[in-house]
Amino acid sequence: MADTGDQNRAVATRDACLPEAFFELSFSPNSTLVSTVRRFVSEFYVQILGDAEVTSRVAVATHELLDNAVRYSADGQSTVRIGVLREGAALTIRIDTCNRADETNLTAVKAWIDELMSAPDAAKHYQVLMRRSAKRTEGSGLGLGRIRAETDMALSYRIAGNIVHMRAEGRLEAAGVPS
């Protein structure tokens, strides 16, 4: 993963599976299926985590990462893996997507995430992205910025050949008790 700060480095050293509750889907996502997965994530994790607010963040990040996969996958195939590790009230959330992408999109992913994660203030940078977005005619340019600003998750990527792995990861406090 690219260097995206201390929090991300610390979390990245943990067990790759995040064993408390994880699932993985490999499929050809489209807009309909992205919403289906988001609903499943919402219903599944609100029971596992017992916290609707944290679950909402996971759902938003999952939806935005999968939307990216739909838009930029070179072969239409994508994998999403979501894992949660609980340590007291703290939850480590990790959402990974993986898909093939063409060279232009690989370069774009690098540029977006590098810019995003080098901005010291996520909320202020999101405002910059919104001002840019208001004048854009293609794409929103907001999805990844939304993940960082609205879900408090860090973003990173790894590129191997023409395969891009994207990760949203954060350590969030859960208020509720799982059912």
Place this chain on the structure above:
Amino acid sequence: MTTQVPPITTAELNATSTFEGGQLATRFVGTADSRAMKSIDSLLKALHEEALRLQVREVTIDLTQLEFMNSSCFKAFVTWIGNLQDLESPKQYSIVFKSDDNKHWQRRSLEALSCFAVDLIRVET
């Protein structure tokens, strides 16, 4: 009273606009994902034109029954607000978002949108 703003009527999303008692309002019900992006963009452009034609001081957007909005649809709102900011001050109108506290994404997204246009946006729960 009906407006000149075309409704959205799909399996995933419905949006209807009304003009009653001098209040122009649009209510969204369902899910606003990538499938709805173009419809929402068209609706908001028409709503903006209608607000200017009717010379209203305020437009209400009711999101209380909107389950989710992705960033592509959110961008349509950003563009609308950007166009509103570009108008001369006397022509500008305010936007009131009605939200549901139980839909947690709404608080975070509307907070960001409010910061984008502090003087023009109010959020009600």
